[in-house]
Amino acid sequence: MQRLCVMGLGYIGLPAAAMLASRGHQVTGCDTDPRVVAAVQAGQAHFQEPDLDMLLAAALTTGRLAAQAVPAPAEVFVIAVPTPLGPGNRADLASVEAATDAIAPLLRPGNLVILESTVPVGTTEALAARLAAARPDLALPRRGFPAPPGCVHLAHCPERVLPGSMLRELVANDRIIGGLTADCAALARDLYAGFVTGRCWVTDSRTAELAKLAENAFRDVNIAFANELAAICEAMEVDPWAAIALANRHPRVAILQPGAGVGGHCIAVDPWFLAEAAPAASGLIRAARAVNEAKPGQVAARIRALAAGLAGGLEPPAVACLGLTYKADVEDLRASPALAIAEDLARDATLRLLCCDPLLATLPPTLAARPGVVLVDVQAALAQADILAILVPHAAFRALSREVFAGRPVVDAVGLLRPA
Numbered sequence: 001m002q003r004l005c006v007m008g009l010g011y012i013g014l015p016a017a018a019m020l021a022s023r024g025h026q027v028t029g030c031d032t033d034p035r036v037v038a039a040v041q042a043g044q045a046h047f048q049e050p051d052l053d054m055l056l057a058a059a060l061t062t063g064r065l066a067a068q069a070v071p072a073p074a075e076v077f078v079i080a081v082p083t084p085l086g087p088g089n090r091a092d093l094a095s096v097e098a099a100t101d102a103i104a105p106l107l108r109p110g111n112l113v114i115l116e117s118t119v120p121v122g123t124t125e126a127l128a129a130r131l132a133a134a135r136p137d138l139a140l141p142r143r144g145f146p147a148p149p150g151c152v153h154l155a156h157c158p159e160r161v162l163p164g165s166m167l168r169e170l171v172a173n174d175r176i177i178g179g180l181t182a183d184c185a186a187l188a189r190d191l192y193a194g195f196v197t198g199r200c201w202v203t204d205s206r207t208a209e210l211a212k213l214a215e216n217a218f219r220d221v222n223i224a225f226a227n228e229l230a231a232i233c234e235a236m237e238v239d240p241w242a243a244i245a246l247a248n249r250h251p252r253v254a255i256l257q258p259g260a261g262v263g264g265h266c267i268a269v270d271p272w273f274l275a276e277a278a279p280a281a282s283g284l285i286r287a288a289r290a291v292n293e294a295k296p297g298q299v300a301a302r303i304r305a306l307a308a309g310l311a312g313g314l315e316p317p318a319v320a321c322l323g324l325t326y327k328a329d330v331e332d333l334r335a336s337p338a339l340a341i342a343e344d345l346a347r348d349a350t351l352r353l354l355c356c357d358p359l360l361a362t363l364p365p366t367l368a369a370r371p372g373v374v375l376v377d378v379q380a381a382l383a384q385a386d387i388l389a390i391l392v393p394h395a396a397f398r399a400l401s402r403e404v405f406a407g408r409p410v411v412d413a414v415g416l417l418r419p420a
């Protein structure tokens with residue numbers, strides 16, 4: 001049993017904190033958002049994730065997990081705070097730095113600091129330097145040098161769980177353990193080996209940082225290829241899903257599926273951390289970003305072109321946007337391309353907009369502020385829409401029979417209606 005302090009109780013930090021508590025550790029979760037702390041103290045995850053409430057309730061009942069606004073002394077500190085993009089698509093590390101500064105006064109010789117947030121290459125070393133400046137009384141390791149005796153250890157252990165399957169993947173996925181020194185990595189590996197059934201791959205912090213960014217850049221580039229192919233297919237009047245399914249019969253081809261764009265906190269963000277570090281060497285990564293960022297505008301333009309063909313009636317044509325979240329079966333709206341499409345259409349006074357997302361109880365603020373935009377259930381959307389725009393393949397939409405979509409124009413951005 002160790003005392004742990006998890007900084008940031010969001011999508012990554014909260015499941016990790018609850019999981020570590022379930023394995024017998026004494027965990028303090030710290031979050032700067034009082035609403036998050038209150039929700040966790042009340043035993044409620046502030047986002048939907050299967051089985052998380054159950055794990056959280058068990059951790060609170062056994063007294064192994066507490067949530068508070070300030071960090072607590074611990075042997076291990078885990079940093080899982082946001083790393084969004086700032087101006088100019090540069091990494092905004094303000095939360096990582098704030099969390100590091102907050103734990104600095106609590107550190108004792110031999111403590112381990114694990115950075116789980118996705119970060120640009122070199123950030124773990126920069127945090128060690130930051131801690132060294134804040135705590136000149138402590139020994140901090142330096143990359144390429146032997147760990148000084150009694151030093152504070154640092155490691156980067158990036159997270160790669162899939163929202164919707166987080167608890168399963170937290171245990172089952174292989175884990176990258178990037179130590180600033182071999183000792184740092186060994187300590188971090190021992191912690192993860194306590195609950196990870198996948199393999200823990202030990203490396204140095206720089207390689208770990210780069211590997212995590214490479215995973216998301218790989219996804220982004222490959223989705224961009226599928227999206228570009230879909231645009232080419234459209235110009236050629238070919239069904240992109242049929243063409244991709246046939247190409248994928250090749251034993252060494254595995255093209256991803258096109259969609260409405262790329263959203264969320266990771267794939268749309270992390271490739272920029274590579275591009276920022278090596279602008280001249282990252283042309284493909286930046287081109288992929290441009291392709292994926294252009295996609296929502298292209299889908300909105302297709303919908304508007306169809307609506308223009310229906311104009312002239314007593315009322316403006318009603319467009320139903322099926323799905324607003326950034327991907328299927330999660331309620332997360334961060335950088336959602338579907339939301340961007342709905343916002344684009346909501347600015348068009350020649351349309352009525354029916355938004356339908358079974359995972360949302362209310363309209364997102366950017367849409368609620370627009371006159372004439374309403375949140376409707378799927379039956380109302382199907383009954384009232386002149387144009388259907390399928391933007392997210394939620395299970396509730398996948399369960400509908402194909403017939404309900406018939407009899408009006410459909411923009412199927414995600415291939416929901418493609419033949420099986």
Ligand SMILES: NC(=O)c1ccc[n+]([C@@H]2O[C@H](COP(=O)([O-])OP(=O)(O)OC[C@H]3O[C@@H](n4cnc5c(N)ncnc54)[C@H](O)[C@@H]3O)[C@@H](O)[C@H]2O)c1
Pocket residue numbers: 007008009010011012013030031032033036080081082083095096098099102116117118119159160161162163265266
């Ligand atoms: N969400 C994912 O699916 C996913 C997957 C892999 C990696 N990541 C990475 O994990 C990191 C965290 O992402 P997330 O989705 O959990 O973010 P999140 O926004 O859901 O949660 C972060 C939490 O940290 C809190 N916070 C901010 N500054 C803080 C501070 N100084 N001290 C304590 N708490 C603070 C916020 O209030 C928030 O509750 C990011 O770097 C992200 O790229 C996320």
